[in-house]
Amino acid sequence: MALDIIILVAAVLAVIAVYYFLKTVKHLIVNTILGLIILVLSQYVFNVGLEITPIVILICAIGGVPGALLVLLLHMMGIAF
Numbered sequence: 001m002a003l004d005i006i007i008l009v010a011a012v013l014a015v016i017a018v019y020y021f022l023k024t025v026k027h028l029i030v031n032t033i034l035g036l037i038i039l040v041l042s043q044y045v046f047n048v049g050l051e052i053t054p055i056v057i058l059i060c061a062i063g064g065v066p067g068a069l070l071v072l073l074l075h076m077m078g079i080a081f
Helices: 002-044 054-076
Strands: none
Touching: 002 054
16 A cells, blocks of 8 residues: 555656656757747848858857857858858
């Protein structure tokens, strides 16, 4: 009887932990997608002249919107990319 209660409590705690993990991951995925959309829009709609390389895509994928804006800012200032 006590073992069943312990297993039930462990299962409930595992479900709660997975819920919070997926909730955090959802925000990261949305931020990544928005960063890549900003990168593509700046390239094709506004014709910024930014060369899309694997490094630029990686920065936008990890940094999301701030990463995309940083890449655009560095490109406009002539520092990088």
